[in-house]
Amino acid sequence: MRRVLILGGTAEARGLAGELAADPGLWVVSSLAGRVTNPRLPAGEVREGGFGGAAGLAAFLAEERIDVLVDATHPFAERMTASAAAASSATGVPLLVLRRPGWTEEPGDAWSRVGSLPAAADLLATGDWRRPTPRDEGRARVFLTTGRRSLALFASVPGVWLLARSVDPPEPPVPPNVHVLLDRGPYTVEGERALIREHRLDVLVTKDSGGPMTTAKLAAARQLGLPVIMVNRPPLPAGVRLADTVAAAVDWVHG
Known part of the structure; x- marks a missing residue:
């Protein structure tokens, strides 16, 4: 059974957890930062609270034998994404960043x-x-x-x-x-x-x-x-893999 950690808190994270939790070959846990009162909970197991930076996240990945890490946090959660990239590099756990596309101007916008x-x-x-x-x-x-x-x-x-x-x-x-x-x-x-x-x-x-x-x-x-x-959104750490839809993230995890 492959073990998947989703750094969540977004609609995309909940959608991804719902898709993956239905797969009997996956064990899925979503981590929520705990900054929102009464958050909407995803399918599968849920962990609340921080990790203590990149080192703490790396320790969690090793202790829980995580096979795949998906960062589906808010596009402005710059510190969490940096920690995910550093923990992935330190442990060798593959990382995918799931980000919905940003907005674009339309005629009439100022x-x-x-x-x-x-x-x-x-x-x-x-x-x-x-x-x-x-x-x-x-x-x-x-x-x-x-x-x-x-x-x-x-x-x-x-x-x-x-x-x-x-x-x-x-x-x-x-x-x-x-x-x-x-x-x-x-x-x-x-x-x-x-x-x-x-x-x-x-x-x-x-x-x-x-x-x-x-x-x-x-x-x-x-x-x-x-x-x-x-x-504007903060830039992503260099070299991270990016998906902009839940479907693309599901395919990556299964692949």
């Missing part, structure tokens, strides 16, 4: 791409993304969907009001210029459009996560002429 979250905050501060006529006398009303851990970075930008949407609440205290909206996708274009209008939002700041669950905000921004500050 995107400004940046290389990092700090670069997005810097661009927000300059005002270079602005409409010709701001809605609120120069005070930018920002739709922030970059995750609760980045909230402090954007809340410190002068002259902004933030509608920050996340699955779990941020650590208190919440700055006075921030309104937190707790919600989990998938979302609808109609709902996102109504949200933008209700809060009179001027700009969307988001990460290029890809996938259909949260793409509705981009369609709503396009329809309403809302500028978007898009944070």
